[in-house]
Amino acid sequence: MTTQLPQLQTIELTLHEPGVLVMAFNRPSRMNSMVPESYSEWKQVMEFTANTPAIRVLIITGNGRAYSAGQDLSIIPQSGSEEDEAEDIRRRNEVTRGLTRLLITSRIPIIAAVNGPAIGYGCTTLALCDLVISVESAVFRTPFAELAFCAEGCSSVTFPRILGPMVANDMILFDRAVSAAEMHQRGLVSRIVKSEELMPVALKVATTMAKQSQTAIGVSRALIRNQSYVDELVRANDAEMDQLYLRMLSKDAKQAIAQMFARLQATGSNGRKSKI
Numbered sequence: 001m002t003t004q005l006p007q008l009q010t011i012e013l014t015l016h017e018p019g020v021l022v023m024a025f026n027r028p029s030r031m032n033s034m035v036p037e038s039y040s041e042w043k044q045v046m047e048f049t050a051n052t053p054a055i056r057v058l059i060i061t062g063n064g065r066a067y068s069a070g071q072d073l074s075i076i077p078q079s080g081s082e083e084d085e086a087e088d089i090r091r092r093n094e095v096t097r098g099l100t101r102l103l104i105t106s107r108i109p110i111i112a113a114v115n116g117p118a119i120g121y122g123c124t125t126l127a128l129c130d131l132v133i134s135v136e137s138a139v140f141r142t143p144f145a146e147l148a149f150c151a152e153g154c155s156s157v158t159f160p161r162i163l164g165p166m167v168a169n170d171m172i173l174f175d176r177a178v179s180a181a182e183m184h185q186r187g188l189v190s191r192i193v194k195s196e197e198l199m200p201v202a203l204k205v206a207t208t209m210a211k212q213s214q215t216a217i218g219v220s221r222a223l224i225r226n227q228s229y230v231d232e233l234v235r236a237n238d239a240e241m242d243q244l245y246l247r248m249l250s251k252d253a254k255q256a257i258a259q260m261f262a263r264l265q266a267t268g269s270n271g272r273k274s275k276i
Contacts, residue, residue: 003054010038011045012063019056020206021049022199025122028064033072034121039095046102056210058106059202060129061113067138070120073147073260089248096121097241100153103128104233109209109221113202114138114180115195124153127162127188128233130221133202134180134189141177147260148253150243157236162188 005013005021012026023045025032049055062068080088103110103125112126114134119141126132126140144150151159151172159168163186170176183189193201209217247253 003052006041006044006048008041008044010035011041013045015055016203016207018207018210019054020059020203020210021045021055021057022059022061022203024060025062025066025068027072028062028066030072031066031069031117032062032064032122033069035072036092036095039092039099043095043099043102046099046106049106049108050102055108056214057109057111057206059111059113059206061199061202062115064116066116067112067114067118068120068122069117070122070143073257074264086249089245093241093245093248096152097237100125100128100237100241101234104154104230104237107218109206109217111202111206113198114189115198117141119143121153124151124155124159127158128154131191131205132183132189133191133193133198133205134183135195135198136180136192137195138180138183139177140171140180140183140188141175142171143175145173146175146256148250148256149247150240152240152244154233154236154240156240157232162186 003015005015010027012024014022016022027033049058109130112129112132114132116135117139118126120143123140123142142155155172159172167186171178180189180192184192
């Protein structure tokens with residue numbers, strides 16, 4: 001029986017035997033920056049994997065030269081009343097909250113194949129994957145302070161735990177861009193490969209895993225990511241999203257976004273300027 005894949009606009013899906021689903025962010029002209037549809041479609045993919053037993057492993061990557069440049073700031077300014085703006089932010093916040101929860105509780109292993117810059121939510125959610133394979137040239141950045149935002153993607157818990165408190169602070173509070181080599185040294189990236197080897201290696205790893213006992217893999221994943229840790233991540237996600245909603249409504253965040261948006265327009269940005 002053929003598995004029918006969802007038809008999406010900002011994400012490309014490819015199914016490989018035996019049950020390896022490749023999800024590629026598909027806005028290469030915008031460095032795979034994320035618009036509201038990107039979050040909702042990614043959430044749709046996670047719901048699809050949760051409800052499709054034939055899918056055994058998920059690989060996440062990006063088309064073009066970026067993994068994901070984070071949120072596309074060129075679409076943030078909104079017209080309308082403050083009430084309409086607050087409701088729009090609330091709706092988008094709930095989609096992201098739900099997506100992060102699905103990443104936390106994924107029933108199948110997730111492999112991130114990082115083909116280029118990973119920024120903002122594209123960076124923080126790497127720590128929720130089971131394996132991260134990266135090209136040598138990738139850069140990892142979380143410019144939350146620049147936009148008066150706060151930690152998200154459970155990074156308030158995962159980054160200190162994986163990277164150590166000082167490196168986590170350096171990234172989240174001080175906006176330091178970190179190389180793939182340092183991420184490998186710190187433990188967030190498992191393997192570094194050449195660009196042309198990225199997808200062959202990721203597919204080989206995923207295919208090997210998909211052929212093995214899914215029950216055994218599920219038991220080991222549950223032991224590694226035990227219920228106590230899952231509960232901690234769920235609480236962190238809720239706390240972060242609650243605070244991010246307030247941040248996005250705040251005057252300082254609106255001012256920071258407006259200034260960033262003005263810089264993007266002034267430079268005629270084609271997706272290569274700062275995003276989150």
